[in-house]
Structure formats: C-alpha cells, structure tokens
Amino acid sequence: MPAVPAVPAVPAVPAVRPCPPCGRAGAETGEGRRDVLDLSRLRALHAVHLHGSVGNAAQALGYTPSAVSQQVAKLERETGTALLERAGRGIALTDDALMLVRTAEEVLGLVEQAEVALEQRKGHPAGQLRLAAFPSGARGLMPRVLAELAADHPQLDLRMSEVDPHLSVGLVARGEIDLALAHDWDITPMPAPEGVRSIPLGVDTCEVLLPAGHPLAAQDTLETADLAGRRWVCQPPGTVCHDWLHTTLRTAGQEPDVAYYVAEFQTQVALVAAGLGIALLPRLGRGPLPDGVVLRPLEPTPTRRLFAVTRDGLLRRPAVRVALRVLREAASAVPSPARCQCHRQSGVDSLKE
Numbered sequence: 001m002p003a004v005p006a007v008p009a010v011p012a013v014p015a016v017r018p019c020p021p022c023g024r025a026g027a028e029t030g031e032g033r034r035d036v037l038d039l040s041r042l043r044a045l046h047a048v049h050l051h052g053s054v055g056n057a058a059q060a061l062g063y064t065p066s067a068v069s070q071q072v073a074k075l076e077r078e079t080g081t082a083l084l085e086r087a088g089r090g091i092a093l094t095d096d097a098l099m100l101v102r103t104a105e106e107v108l109g110l111v112e113q114a115e116v117a118l119e120q121r122k123g124h125p126a127g128q129l130r131l132a133a134f135p136s137g138a139r140g141l142m143p144r145v146l147a148e149l150a151a152d153h154p155q156l157d158l159r160m161s162e163v164d165p166h167l168s169v170g171l172v173a174r175g176e177i178d179l180a181l182a183h184d185w186d187i188t189p190m191p192a193p194e195g196v197r198s199i200p201l202g203v204d205t206c207e208v209l210l211p212a213g214h215p216l217a218a219q220d221t222l223e224t225a226d227l228a229g230r231r232w233v234c235q236p237p238g239t240v241c242h243d244w245l246h247t248t249l250r251t252a253g254q255e256p257d258v259a260y261y262v263a264e265f266q267t268q269v270a271l272v273a274a275g276l277g278i279a280l281l282p283r284l285g286r287g288p289l290p291d292g293v294v295l296r297p298l299e300p301t302p303t304r305r306l307f308a309v310t311r312d313g314l315l316r317r318p319a320v321r322v323a324l325r326v327l328r329e330a331a332s333a334v335p336s337p338a339r340c341q342c343h344r345q346s347g348v349d350s351l352k353e
Contacts (some may be wrong), residue, residue: 006029032067039111042104044071045083047111049093049101050174060176074099108175110311116317125319126155130169133160133181134240136265136285139305140353141330156319164239165190172196172309178311179320181327185244185302187251196317198323199308202331204284207295209268211275214294222296224252233268233279235259240254240304245280248302269349284334 008043047057048068058065076083085098119126129149133142138160146158164169172180173193178200183204184190192198209226210217215254218228229248233254235241241262249256259277265286268279274291282304289295308327314320 001228007206020287027284037100038075039107040073041075042067042100042107045075045093045097046104046108047059047102048084049097049155053090075087092106092146104149105129109283112311112313116314119318120316123318124155125153125322127319129319129323130176130178130325131158131160131180132171132177132181134165134168134183135162135263136282137181138285139287140161140285140334141327145323145326147175149323153319153322160201166238166240167195169193169309172231172311175311178310178314178317179304179323182309183304183306184240185304186245188240188244188247189305190240191308195312196312197312199310201308201328202334204304204306204334205283205304206280206282206298206304208298209272209279209281210294211272212292214278216278216296217262217294224248224254224298224300227278227298228254230253231255232256232258233262233271233276235268236263241280241282244302244304274275295313301351306334316334 003203014029044057044063047061048054051057051060054068054072055065058068072083079096079100080194081096082094083100085094086092115127125316127169130238131142131146142160146160149156153187161177165180165184168177168180168188169192171177173196181201182190182198186213190198190304208216216222216230219226232245234245242280245258246256260268260271262271267284269289271277272279273290280298280302284306308324310320310324
C-alpha cells in the first residue's frame with residue numbers, strides 16, 4: 001500500500017488582540033500599526049476645517065452631523081490624539097489636526113488624479129459629476145445641459161447645486177464641486193484662484209425693466225445718466241449683480257437708491273410691475289414678462305461673461321470635457337450684442353478640445 005503523503009504543517013496564526021489606541025483587532029507582526037488613516041475620516045476632518053463646524057461640514061458632504069462627528073471621533077482613536085477642541089461656543093482644530101488636514105489635501109488631490117486616470121482608461125464619461133450654477137444660469141441653461149448629459153451618458157451620476165459665483169469658485173478650488181457655471185461683469189472681472197481654470201462660454205446682456213407708465217418708458221434707449229435719482233429693485237449685497245449695479249452707477253457719479261433687495265428675478269419683475277421701482281436684469285433665465293412691464297436697452301450695453309470653472313487637474317477628465325462641450329452649445333444660444341468686448345482675456349483662459 002503506497003505511503004500517504006505527509007500533510008504540510010499549518011503555519012501558526014499570530015495572536016490577534018485589540019491594537020492600541022484604536023481598539024481594532026490586528027495581527028502582531030512586529031511592524032507596528034498599519035492602515036490607521038482612513039480616507040473617509042480624513043475627508044470629514046478636512047470638511048470641518050473648510051466649513052468651520054461639524055454641521056456645515058455635514059451639509060457640504062451630504063452626511064448627518066452625527067456621522068461626521070463619528071468619523072472624526074474614530075480618527076482621534078486611530079491616531080491617539082485630540083483633533084478638535086472647544087473654542088468659545090464653537091470648535092477649533094488642534095495643531096495635530098491641522099497637520100492632518102494639510103496631508104489630507106495632498107492625499108485627496110492624488111485620489112482625484114487617480115480617478116481621472118481611471119475614467120480616461122474607460123474611454124467614456126462615468127462616475128459622479130458635481131455641478132454648480134448661479135440662479136439664472138441654473139434656470140436658463142442647466143435643464144437643457146443636465147437632460148442632454150443624462151440621456152447621452154447614463155453612466156454619469158449628475159449632481160447640481162444652485163450657488164452664486166462668489167461662492168461656487170471657492171467650492172471648486174476646495175474640491176467640493178467639479179464644474180461650476182459662473183459669470184462676472186465686463187467692468188468687474190472675477191479672478192480665478194490658483195489651480196482653477198476659467199473657460200469662456202459666451203455672453204449675456206442686461207436691459208432696464210420699467211413700469212409701463214414710468215417716464216423713462218417713453219424713450220427707446222436709455223443712458224446711464226437717465227438712471228440718476230431712480231428707486232431700484234436689486235439683488236442682495238454679496239452677489240455679482242449687486243456689485244455690478246453699484247459699481248456702474250458710482251462710476252457715473254451716482255449713488256444707487258436701492259429700496260428692495262430681492263434675490264429672485266421673478267420677484268423683482270413683480271415689484272417693478274407694481275410700480276415700486278426699476279430693475280436691471282439679464283436676459284438669461286429672466287422668463288416671460290407680465291403686462292405692465294416694459295424693457296429698454298441701456299447704452300453702453302451692460303454685458304456679463306458666462307464661463308465654466310474647474311480645477312486644472314480635472315481638465316482631462318472625460319466627464320468634465322463633455323459637460324464643457326454641452327455647456328458651450330447651450331450658452332451659444334443666449335442672445336448677445338453684435339459688438340461686445342467681453343471676450344478679452346482678463347485672466348479668463350480658453351480651453352481647446
């Protein structure tokens with residue numbers, strides 16, 4: 001009877017016990033702790049740093065505040081150090097936490113590069129694409145853009161937030177938004193932060209909205225001097241439209257008398273229709289006007305530049321490139337004046353396909 005081959009000895013399993021200080025089970029290999037930094041926890045801490053509180057970080061990440069708190073608490077246990085401390089009624093990051101945040105920024109940047117490279121290898125747009133648009137752009141352009149992207153590229157997970165350019169450019173720079181539709185005015189260009197690229201899409205023009213019985217309604221065209229001493233309906237402070245109106249009138253030696261600060265265009269139109277003031281509104285996203293409101297062009301014509309904003313590292317991502325193409329096509333349908341100087345560069349770069 002042939003001999004039975006010897007069964008190889010089973011190697012001894014190293015003892016497993018909780019690994020201090022995180023309490024996780026791990027093998028004692030003599031190599032010390034490994035894999036103590038979790039990317040999701042670093043992302044949560046990074047968001048707390050950016051937004052100043054757990055609640056704001058949770059809103060930005062789409063989590064609950066308790067989930068963000070748990071992530072940070074786990075990171076504290078895993079690193080064996082305090083990361084948050086009380087500062088008055090709020091919280092502050094410790095020195096160790098700030099060091100981790102700086103490291104997290106580098107790590108998250110590398111992760112983004114890897115994601116772009118993987119999508120390039122797939123050869124088609126895929127994954128989540130986080131978009132932002134200013135209110136009138138969200139109303140006037142984005143429905144067409146989102147519908148076309150969803151129909152032509154079902155692998156894309158599209159998300160959009162309505163955000164004013166004053167905020168959306170910063171969100172792009174911090175990595176919270178991938179691509180933003182923004183605008184600025186010809187006399188008040190918006191600078192792009194380091195590492196952020198602005199890609200021109202087109203232009204939009206503004207006209208003066210008047211009550212039908214207003215004295216200025218008898219004129220075919222208005223000049224800036226005609227606007228002196230008028231009562232205005234205007235967007236709130238901190239918005240691009242507000243800044244443009246004040247800069248334009250002050251340049252002409254006028255101080256605007258703003259009686260009503262209103263964010264929604266349709267509310268501004270309603271106040272003008274009620275005879276409460278005049279307004280200066282762009283064409284994009286304005287919608288139909290009711291009876292009792294008339295439009296008059298203003299000379300020189302106020303123009304605003306429409307552009308997309310993304311990070312330099314995302315310019316090669318297929319999803320970003322196809323979204324830029326669709327945005328360009330949609331923006332090209334916006335009526336623009338025959339003569340416009342708003343395509344001068346002023347820090348806004350072009351992007352060739």
